[in-house]
Amino acid sequence: MDQGLSFDLNVGPEVEEFANALDNCLSPFLSQEDKRARIIDLPRKYYENAVRRLQQARPKRARSGYEDVDMDADEIETADGDGLSGEADEVKQLEKEVQTWDLIRRLLPLRYATPEAKTDDRPSIEMDTGSTQSDLLLEFLNSDPLARERHAVLQWLQSNAADGPDIDDLARDLLKQADRGDIIAHGWLHTRATIKLRKNLTAWNGLLDRQQPRVMESHVNKDGAPLITQLDPDAITRQGRKLEPADEYFERAIWLGCFEHLRRGSSLEELREWCQERTEMWRAVSMSAMLLSEDQTVPVDDLKPESLALWRRMCFALARQGGSDDYERAVYGLLSGDITSVEKIARRWDDFLFANYNALLRTQFDSYVLSRCPPNVTSTLTQNFPSFDAVQFLGKPQGVEKRLVRSLESQPRTHDEATEPSKALQAAFIARDVERHLYEQGLVMIADANANGKSILLPSSEPINSGVVKKKYFSLDQDDGLRIVSHVYVLTALMKKFGGAQKKVSNFSPPPQLTFSQESILAGYTDYLRRAGLPELIPLYCSILEAPRQYDVLSWNLIHEEDPEQRLLQLKLIKKAGIDVLKFVDRQVVLFYEALGDKAPQQAAFSIISDGPSTPQFGKLIKADFFGYEEGVVSSGDDHVIRSLEWLLMVDGKWADVFSMGTKVYKFFLRSGRLGAARRLYERISFEKIIQGISGQEETEDIWYEDADFWAKLLERSEVSNMSPEQVQAEARIFRGLEALVKALDGLETIASLMLISTELSHGDREFWGPAGESIKNVKDYMKPLLKGWLMPAIKAGDAELQDIRAAYLPETILAYISALHFAGTGLSRENLLECMELAALVAERESDLKDVFADAKRMTELVEAFAACSKALAIATGEKRPSGSGSKKQREMGWSRDLWSVKTGTGDASVIGPA
Structure with a gap:
């Protein structure tokens, strides 16, 4: 990567757009406060940029003829045709990038909030039982920075899920097995028909469960299991009986849909509409107390603190002891802040993290709600109605995020996804472990650069620790990943520079080569810019590096430029970026002089005269091509x-x-x-x-x-x-x-x-x-x-x-x-x-x-x-x-004459050589 080689790089406009957005944050005409505000807003611009590119890329897949909604991402990957596979890979990469910038844009302002921003302008709510759910949640989030951050992560996970397949598509297979055609409403059709038929056969007008026991023993479904006799929602758990098999599929499809709405952060209005279409409004009512929807601007039903606390405990009881299906228990587990019931149906890394973060936030909020209840009510609730305490379950509060992330990395079900570079970067940001992640990312890139010979731009400083999982990090040939992680490093470096340092919660002890390794990420990105034909962007990124590394990286990248006009342009850009031009050119020449070696190697005695005898015409011949046989070729x-x-x-x-x-x-x-x-x-x-x-x-x-x-x-x-x-x-x-x-x-x-x-x-x-x-x-x-x-x-x-x-x-x-x-x-x-x-x-x-x-x-x-x-x-x-x-x-x-040394001869005289 150091030899000035040029590769066929597919460089999109986002490279320059990212640089322009960064440049707007570093204008010398801005105050430090304005720079800081723009830097904090930078992830939002990157997020919007990635969203726009994703929207442009997605229609490509539809135009290819593979827009069948039954085809999931995995099937698309394996479809025939390199073109389709390439487009699918592009969409997947863009989806990961959108998620990454979405996460950072949510968390960065919270972690680097100014003291003024940490205090909300809303008046504090008095500690009384008149506070409603909306007021309590806002006051709770306003009073607890950790809760705000967990809420932001939860909303991010909801947003990620909302970009997934349509809920009706997820439930389609279950509805097919429900054997009800296109009918999605009117409840348990098959069970109702069986109960009605039973009544007709026995000529019984009352409730079936009041018939004789021996008659009830024959009231079974198609699988021979005892069938419910009533159609109210809790008949299954109350009677301990089953539905018709087709209706069990329908019931599971309904609960799957309810869970997906909660998982995606749907508003109460969206949930009600979905349930109303299926004539299942009672389900929306049972879930409406505290949804924690992704959109906080949507109004919710207001409940008193004691009602909220009791409702949570009832949901927990249903999650652990009730329900006829895993999805039903997961719905109430989610609402109560349970982990086990939600993890049981989790499929992806996001799902497992959601289960834990949802439980932590609801546990924190429950404690806050109880503090707003009268003491006697609090005592009654805690003694008589158990609830799940996720904070205690997950151990010591300090470092709980890091432990969660590492546990997901170690679990077989989530290991592959957790060690994917984009997800690993997201996990590091959530766990406040970005410093370590960027350090190890730099080590991996340095190892890549030196794999086939010594790299000058990314010299090897130390061997990679055996504990570093290389597949968690982007390699130098992953251009989009290199761009993303480079800008993450830029953000962290600039936030250190412009104040507002975040609270340190990681026990990561910085190694001596921390800065060098992290800066190697940006050094690798500048090499990419050079190979991509965008050298004018290099000074901007080098301004982020510390001296003398910024001069070294500038030197190795710009040394390939031969055009004097372009060199002058670069010098202007270097000055504009706030880099000392004099120090740059001084360092550059010293750098390349030192690269020649500590001292000149020993050489054979200088000889350009041939060893042959002297000739009358030439004397001693001069050796030809003693500068080298290939004229103009130098190392x-x-x-x-x-x-x-x-x-x-x-x-x-x-x-x-x-x-x-x-x-x-x-x-x-x-x-x-x-x-x-x-x-x-x-x-x-x-x-x-x-x-x-x-x-x-x-x-x-x-x-x-x-x-x-x-x-x-x-x-x-x-x-x-x-x-x-x-x-x-x-x-x-x-x-x-x-x-x-x-x-x-x-x-x-x-x-x-x-x-x-x-x-x-x-x-x-x-x-x-x-x-x-x-x-x-x-x-x-x-x-x-x-x-x-x-x-x-x-x-x-x-x-x-x-x-x-x-x-x-x-x-x-x-x-x-x-x-x-x-x-x-x-x-x-x-x-x-x-x-x-x-x-x-x-x-x-x-x-x-x-x-x-x-x-x-x-x-x-x-x-x-x-x-x-x-x-x-x-x-x-x-x-x-x-x-x-x-x-x-x-x-x-001067007195010379051609005849001075001429030879004069005469008859009988010897030849005389000398002056006449």
Whole structure:
């Protein structure tokens, strides 16, 4: 993921929409209070965004022809056709995302409520028995933050259930077995018909149960079980008799529907309408005392506190001791706050959590209701009518949510769903265990990133604990999950930053690498944004990270950008995001320089002169392609550090740092023999271009560079005050000197190629020698800085690295230069050979620093032999004039003559080599 690879990502508009919503929360023009308010409201925007996408995705499935209501989600998954499966997966993923943001939007404002928001404006209700159910519930929720949160979770679970299949569809199979066609009303049709038939057969006009016992023994249903004799609602439990089998299915379908309405938080009006359609209004009445519906704005029947307390206990008795069906007992178990009876029909993770949260909230409310009853009434109710105490049943209040979540994870029936990443994230938020969850999520992503090699963006900090269940967390290739969990981390990080810390209830002890691991989630998301072609969003998310991680993540992501215009745009976005641009570019270049390694690796002795014998035409041949056989190819690490210097140069006032850091990079490249990388550095960031950029002048004089006043003016113009002119002058001198070496070597490599080509050409090929002359001229210009005091000021100041570079490169480079002049002298003009003799004189000067470098390298013999070969070539040269880039006029002014070394012969005279 760190190599700049691009994948075929299916990026939806939600990526940018999420970023825009976040950006609106962090405007520098907002006060801290306004930022905080917008951040708390952010999950609502994400929720609405996900709902809109879900609504757009759902019609796709209907258009595919598989809209049959009998087909559930599991069947859709297994249907033939990849297209259908993909659409079904998309819908399922969106449903999970909607649920996640719905949960967070409900809980975040409660957990980070301001002190003012915690006190409701409604007047407090006096403690008397005149309070009604509506008043009591509102007052209870207003007085207990924990109850408000549990109520919010309960409403979330109700909302999730409400998005499920239609209730009538759930009961359809039961109604088919009820054998009543399309009739959904009028109660127990089959049992009524049997009772009526019994009366007709026995000519009995009264109640059947008043007949003789032996007659009653024969009053059975189709299965041979005793049949009820009356049709009132509690006849089954009162008489201990059965219905006709078909009516038992109908009864179960009715109770299933009632339970689903309660489970989904339906209002009393919805429940009444549903029961009225089935002529079962008595059921709605029996359930109407306290529904805890999802919509709190719907009015409910008002009851006195003592009535509510008694009603709850009656429901509990029915749940535990009455009822003819599991669904009937579950209905009254739900209303009474029982757990066992509700869990008996639970199918999914949500159902089990609902059973427990419903019980906890109703237990809390029951305690509140009893506190509003007269003491004698409270005593009578508690002593004579048992109720279920979920708070006591579930143990110590502190951490009860976490224990519930972990128990669901360990149960076989809910384990698979509990360890699904979206559900695990929801569970962590409910259990106030987000810190641990995000920490372990980061560890999993780090492990993914390092699975196939060391990751730079997500470096491995510690091994994953064996207790971490990896399948609970999103992997790096789950793009939607990565986006969701990244924004959850953003929310938690921003809420820490802008105050209002939630009450700590988790006993999670943060490990040392907590922040690093959590921030790795966002680091992974920025890599996704880069691969998705949305680098302009990266600075926004990096602003959430702490320094220096934010600079590191920015650096690794933006280093791939090569377009100067885009780089300038990124720098503007970085500044807008509140990130220090100067610190970013400083950190970036240090980061990539350090990534090269602690020190330059050892290399073989620098050698570009061939080992073969000297030839009259070339002297010693220069090795071809000594920069590398693949021109322009450098390692990604080398290229990154060069790009980081380009970023540094783009920021006003940082050009002086380019000299200092560029010198370090040059040193590393040259000491490790990375000539290709060094050449790319001078091609991308040349000394001349830097000076032109900051001085505004196209041409400058070399003498200016040795003038401290010149650098002082540039520093003043750039408003740089942290460096002295003398310091910048020294750094610039070294940078320029190392660049000169690389340019000279680059020119010599060109000459080496020309040497090879010339062997296949005729002696006077003007098409070849014309351009070759220009190459020779360039090499002469490049070599000039190396021939007098090259790097010596810094070496005398104690720079050991430059001493090593001088010792390693200068002798070999000068020998190659001599070969280049030899080649030019025999191929172009012997004036080049004369210049070689001038070089010999320069080396021989008393003040020359060149002979010492050859003496120290024990290569004086090679130098003498190279000069001797040139001298010999000059002696036998024909003097034929060829196109040349040599400055013959200048040489004549210095006293040189073509005839100086010409060979003169006469009859009987020996050849004399020397001045005439």
